[in-house]
Amino acid sequence: MSINELRSIATFAKAAELGSLRQAAAAQGISPQAASQALVQLERHLGVRLFHRTTRQLSLTDEGRQFLEAARPSLAGLQRALHMARRAKDEIAGPLRIVGPRSTFLPVLWPVLEEFCTQYPEVQPEVHMDDRIGNWVEDRVDVGFRIGPSPAEGVIARRLFPLQLIICAAPQYLARHGAPDSLEALAEHRCSVFRHPTTGKAMPWYLKVGDAVVDHEVVPSLSTNEEELETRAVLAGQVLGLLTGVTAAPFIRSGRLVPLLAQHMTERSSVFIYFGSRSAQPARVRAFIDHAVARLVDNPAYVLSARELALAETKGRRAHCPA
Numbered sequence: 186m187s188i189n190e191l192r193s194i195a196t197f198a199k200a201a202e203l204g205s206l207r208q209a210a211a212a213q214g215i216s217p218q219a220a221s222q223a224l225v226q227l228e229r230h231l232g233v234r235l236f237h238r239t240t241r242q243l244s245l246t247d248e249g250r251q252f253l254e255a256a257r258p259s260l261a262g263l264q265r266a267l268h269m270a271r272r273a274k275d276e277i278a279g280p281l282r283i284v285g286p287r288s289t290f291l292p293v294l295w296p297v298l299e300e301f302c303t304q305y306p307e308v309q310p311e312v313h314m315d316d317r318i319g320n321w322v323e324d325r326v327d328v329g330f331r332i333g334p335s336p337a338e339g340v341i342a343r344r345l346f347p348l349q350l351i352i353c354a355a356p357q358y359l360a361r362h363g364a365p366d367s368l369e370a371l372a373e374h375r376c377s378v379f380r381h382p383t384t385g386k387a388m389p390w391y392l393k394v395g396d397a398v399v400d401h402e403v404v405p406s407l408s409t410n411e412e413e414l415e416t417r418a419v420l421a422g423q424v425l426g427l428l429t430g431v432t433a434a435p436f437i438r439s440g441r442l443v444p445l446l447a448q449h450m451t452e453r454s455s456v457f458i459y460f461g462s463r464s465a466q467p468a469r470v471r472a473f474i475d476h477a478v479a480r481l482v483d484n485p486a487y488v489l490s491a492r493e494l495a496l497a498e499t500k501g502r503r504a505h506c507p508a
Contacts, residue, residue, distance in 0.1 A: 193227035196220050277469045278307035285330035287314040288412045289429050297480050308469050316382040327470045329459045342459040345481040347452035349430030352445040357422035359505040377415050377424040378405035390427045393451040431487045443501025447494035
């Protein structure tokens, strides 16, 4: 059954209830002409007259009375279903399906999620952390986070903040091995390499040289597909690592890590939030998107300024490198 047929039946039922096609039109927010046309189309479709009509009076025919009795229970059920759907759309309650990358993103997502759940305890988050980019529609995702915009069609992506890549060392590493003074000098140091979680491929260090971003290959003293393990190895002074600003920023600010060769730091990609059409979203999804955007867009907690990096490097080299 088409939407037009449903509207015609609803107009017919309302006219029968009120005894006036004009009043039925007003009750449904349509013009009298549209109501009359809907009724004519319904009678033509059924092949029977539903009303005896004069300029002053409207009364059901026998066929109209039979049709109304048969249609009324279904119309009532449909109206209940529409009311429930509209109410559910406006309530900030129910499941909220969120996806995000395992690597990097947990420290970003958890504070946002914690604040949102405290404010809206009736929402039930379903969070799936995965580095692969799945099918946004098939996975029934409400809100997603990705490094780089989503390739899925029909998905709206909004940039949240740049993802910095920073060469980092712990003070104890610098005390034992010193610090490289050029990219070429990295060959003399113990470096870690991150392996892509799905392909297992060793990732080069993406670094800025002039105005370009280059793939700088390093010989790994440690390689892993788990960012937390790599971070712990760098914090322990075992290796140098190319860490994201999300991971490194709090450790650099606390002095537990020192940025190196900061002039080569790159913002090769950005973190995005992505979602479907805002007009058809439940209130809980719209509320979470608005909360995440307000909390994360250009949040300085995850981004270090060039001046901050330079000062931290100068201070770290002076304090921890052998004279």
